[in-house]
Amino acid sequence: MPQDPHPASPVNGEQLPQHFPDERGYLLTEQVNPNSQNLDQLSALELVELFNREDAQTIAAIAAARQELAQAIERTAVSLRQGGRLFYIGAGTSGRLGVLDAAECPPTFCTPPELVQGIIAGGAGALVRSSEDLEDRAEDGAEAIAHRHITELDVVVGITAGGTTPYVHGALQAARQRGATTIFIACVPAEQVPVKADIDIRLIVGPEVLAGSTRLKSGTVTKLALNILSTGAMVQLGKVYGNRMIDVSVTNKKLHDRALRILQDLTDLNREEAGWLLERSGRSVKLALLMHWTGLSREEGDRLLAEHQGNLRQAVLSYQQTN
Structure with a gap:
């Protein structure tokens, strides 16, 4: 394999992101939801009704981010049309959601596996076993970008519910240095966690029913956003006629x-x-x-x-x- 012209280490004098403060209670995703203070006292039916009410916020969050999502679709379609690739990168639930969306593109749209790829901190093993400790290494995110030889034709989507995952920030910075289009998806307001990215998508769903458990509303709204992003890009690439998946892979x-x-x-x-x-x-x-x-x-x-x-x-x- 030829030597990568872009090393994983910082370039242009720019350093990898520093760790965020250990105290992160200020983050929206870590706050206590006043609507579920008595969660442990609810009946099964009351639990379902509470979750249903809270999950309705995911639809409103998508609507609020519609302009940014549309920009992401357009930029991604242009890049893929020019021979680029789409990468999702994240840790824990966020990483798994990216891998899931990438894995569903080949059977749905008959795309080659390398066109849309999911990268998760810890690799394939992290899909079935918790490895959240690996998210704290920004240099690992940068190395993942270098390993895949990201170029200016590619799109890199960093996914982090709380917005602070060093692995994701390291990856996005490395991708920017290589000229790739960068997209950031988080469930906290920009003023809580500012970021340098070409498109900044904030999916604000409020505190979780179970405080800090971002696999809940944050995970749901992220899945919705990725559904829209990948499907929208494939529609613009002509892989759909009307609303039929005419590039479906006939494999079973x-x-x-x-x-x-x-x-x-x-x-x-x-x-x-x-x-x-x-x-x-x-x-x-x-x-x-x-x-x-x-x-x-x-x-x-x-x-x-x-x-x-x-x-x-x-x-x-x-x-x-x-x-």
Whole structure:
């Protein structure tokens, strides 16, 4: 492997982030929720009702951050279209959520595994075993960025509910030094934890029902935000037609059935005919639709899609305008 031109150590005289103060009770995510002071005295039904009321704040938080989320979608789509990659990086619950979203992109959008990647402090083992002690090393976050040879084409999303995770701050600083687009996602106000990032997304859901347990509302709202970010970027990349996942990876019976239903819904074909078309296309729903609507061969359809960066609607429109 060629030597990385960007070392993991600080460059341009800039030092890695220092540790935040040990006393972090000032953080919104660490404060006590007045609505759940009697949590241990509630019945099961009262617990469910309380959680339901509190979880409603996640929807409001997404609405409040809609402008920043839209910017993140647009910047990410531009980067991916130019050959860049999308990285999520975090520790604990935040890291697991990033890995989960990245892992779901290949089957949903037929993307290569390297296009969207999740990085978690502690590596794969941290997905199933708590390793929160590893989040305190900013240099490990910087090393993770160096290891993946992040460039100016890439997008790096740092995820930290409380906003102070040194591992994430070290990664974002290293990514900035390499010219990557940086996005910060946290559940505390900017005035509590300021950060240098191209896009600063604050998902304010208030104190947790169980004080400090950010796997609850903070985890839920983060999952919502990542759903929107990755799906929105893939929509802009042309991996969706209408609201159908036309780049679905046909790798099991469920997804094969979904592919056939998409073809039937969008054409006048019966199930048997849809199955025949799907096989002719090499099990590509997008290509099967293009072949059906234009009469092109598999090879001709492939070429037309390539000319339009895989965007089916644009490929069909181009065919109609020239034929």
